[in-house]
Amino acid sequence: MKRNLTTYLSVVALSSALFACSGTSEKKLPIIGERETEERVVDGKTVVDTIYHQIPSFSFINQDSVEITDKDFDNKVYVANFFFTHCPSICPTMQRNLLKVYEKYKDDEQVAFLSHSIDFKYDTPSVLKSYAEKLGVTNKQWQFVTGDKKAIYGIADKYLVYTKEDENAPGGYDHQSYLVLIDPQKRIRGAYDGTNDEQVAQLFVDLEILLKEQ
Structure with a gap:
């Protein structure tokens, strides 16, 4: 099912509330959208990268x-x-x-x-x-x-x-x-x-x- 911003913003609002309750002072904006993980090997070790939703070429x-x-x-x-x-x-x-x-x-x-x-x-x-x-x-x-x-x-x-x-x-x-x-x-x-x-x-x-x- 295709998600739109309304769905994601509900999750962000909940996360922001939890962040505020944690007492952490440094704020960073969320990254919104679907995300995937990708594994690669660096110096013999497996590293997991997160691939975020991006606006494509237009x-x-x-x-x-x-x-x-x-x-x-x-x-x-x-x-x-x-x-x-x-x-x-x-x-x-x-x-x-x-x-x-x-x-x-x-x-x-x-x-x-x-x-x-x-x-x-x-x-x-x-x-x-x-x-x-x-x-x-x-x-x-x-x-x-x-x-x-x-x-x-x-x-x-x-x-x-x-x-x-x-x-x-x-x-x-x-x-x-x-x-x-x-x-x-x-x-x-x-x-x-x-x-x-x-x-x-x-x-x-x-x-x-x-x-x-x-």
């Missing part, structure tokens, strides 16, 4: 009609989400809250932002460009990208975010409002409801923790 077109790939986020901490420009429900609040994070870290080369449009029919690069400008994005630190349905919905699965075309949903698309925090190794380190002020505040805190970890 390629999309941004608001400037330029190809954006996973390589553009190498050695960066970034926040990713899924939206569409004419969304009448959760997107306006989610994007305004993400803008607050962008404004704090504007021009910080360690931090980037990546918004994937799930409306592959309407959200062309020019539409995304206009949207970004109206939102208040003034540099290349925050990328707005589009692609074909298979690519966009496929990468959403890798971020463990639910997305779906649904004619009964507001605007014709159903999706979660998670802001997903990714480390330089392309691993998921946190996810926050972009419509919830408390969770957005936690994103600010956790982003600082992750930056100090690097």
Whole structure:
């Protein structure tokens, strides 16, 4: 059965509560997603490595009609989400809250932002460009990208975010409002409801923790 972030975050919340009760002062963010173990032999001894879930290679077109790939986020901490420009429900609040994070870290080369449009029919690069400008994005630190349905919905699965075309949903698309925090190794380190002020505040805190970890 495919898991999404909701399932993992329930486990993380329980682990965090146990961590707090332990009295340990040094905090480190969890690594979210499935994991596997792999054995290798080093100097005659068997070493067990943990292989964590990672965001795979990708390629999309941004608001400037330029190809954006996973390589553009190498050695960066970034926040990713899924939206569409004419969304009448959760997107306006989610994007305004993400803008607050962008404004704090504007021009910080360690931090980037990546918004994937799930409306592959309407959200062309020019539409995304206009949207970004109206939102208040003034540099290349925050990328707005589009692609074909298979690519966009496929990468959403890798971020463990639910997305779906649904004619009964507001605007014709159903999706979660998670802001997903990714480390330089392309691993998921946190996810926050972009419509919830408390969770957005936690994103600010956790982003600082992750930056100090690097």
